[in-house]
Amino acid sequence: xxxxxxxxxxxxxxxxxxxxxxxxxxxxxxxxxxxxxxxxxxxxxxxxxxxxxxxxxxxxxxxxxxxxxxxxxxxxxxxxxxxxxxxxxxxxxxxxxxxxxxxxxxxxxxxxxxxxxxxxxxxxxxxxxxxxxxxxxxxxxxxxxxxxxxxxxxxxxxxxxxxxxxxxxxxxxxxxxxxxxxxxxxxxxxxxxxxxxxxxxxxxxxxxxxxxxxxxxxxxxxxxxxxxxxxxxxxxxxxxxxxxxxxxxxxxxxxxxxxxxxxxxxxxxxxx
Ligand SMILES: [Ca+2]
Ligand SMILES: [Ca+2]
Ligand SMILES: [Ca+2]
Numbered sequence: 020x021x022x023x024x025x026x027x028x029x030x031x032x033x034x035x036x037x038x039x040x041x042x043x044x045x046x047x048x049x050x051x052x053x054x055x056x057x058x059x060x061x062x063x064x065x066x067x068x069x070x071x072x073x074x075x076x077x078x079x080x081x082x083x084x085x086x087x088x089x090x091x092x093x094x095x096x097x098x099x100x101x102x103x104x105x106x107x108x109x110x111x112x113x114x115x116x117x118x119x120x121x122x123x124x125x126x127x128x129x130x131x132x133x134x135x136x137x138x139x140x141x142x143x144x145x146x147x148x149x150x151x152x153x154x155x156x157x158x159x160x161x162x163x164x165x166x167x168x169x170x171x172x173x174x175x176x177x178x179x180x181x182x183x184x185x186x187x188x189x190x191x192x193x194x195x196x197x198x199x200x201x202x203x204x205x206x207x208x209x210x211x212x213x214x215x216x217x218x219x220x221x222x223x224x225x226x227x228x229x230x231x232x233x234x235x236x237x238x239x240x241x242x243x244x245x246x247x248x249x250x251x252x253x254x255x256x257x258x259x260x261x262x263x264x265x266x267x268x269x270x271x272x273x274x275x276x277x278x279x280x281x282x283x284x285x286x287x288x289x290x291x
Pocket of ligand 3: 104105106113126127128132
């Protein structure tokens with residue numbers, strides 16, 4: 020590899036509720052941005068501004084660990100192209116470099132390899148995979164954990180709720196009160212999580228706040244509890260302890276919690 024080649028390890032994010040995240044009005048996401056930390060709380064969420072291949076212009080980024088994709092269809096086409104080597108009308112070329120003649124000459128499954136019809140079906144599927152209902156919502160330990168979540172300031176990035184816009188892609192996705200626990204903004208998470216790789220406006224230290232809905236079912240659905248962009252955290256508490264940068268103060272609060280309080284916070288996260 021060339022010495023300037025950048026590497027960044029990523030795990031696949033959960034695929035639930037993506038159509039609802041896509042339906043959050045742009046102005047509602049931008050309203051929470053505070054790039055220069057004008058309110059002085061140490062948190063300076065920034066929107067990513069990325070290239071929309073269909074519209075041929077720069078728009079707000081929403082999907083991917085650095086919010087590098089503007090919408091679900093392009094996220095899906097990008098995954099077909101870069102994760103699987105399959106072309107679509109949106110991304111019509113395999114990502115072989117000129118230095119990879121074998122890659123360029125490899126057999127392909129047609130032009131494009133993924134038809135518009137299949138891409139549209141995958142879009143429908145990924146837009147409509149539902150979010151599981153919460154569990155144990157009235158459990159006193161869960162309620163205690165919920166208030167500790169707010170006390171530590173987690174909600175400053177993991178925004179509890181939005182109402183989706185009236186003009187969503189499908190009527191079923193419109194005007195919904197949702198609880199994704201993300202602001203879809205970029206945050207500097209400190210040196211420990213930095214990958215040194217930029218993506219549009221996202222720096223090598225910035226990540227998009229991931230949604231926390233459904234996170235308590237990770238073991239049941241995926242058969243593991245690996246978290247963060249590269250899966251380095253073996254459980255939820257490790258994920259919290261990796262928080263630095265703008266989230267340093269929130270982590271320090273958790274470090275001050277006693278064992279019962281930490282257990283309550285985790286019970287709350289596991290109820291999502
Ligand atoms: Ca702020
Ligand atoms: Ca920032
Ligand atoms: Ca191919």
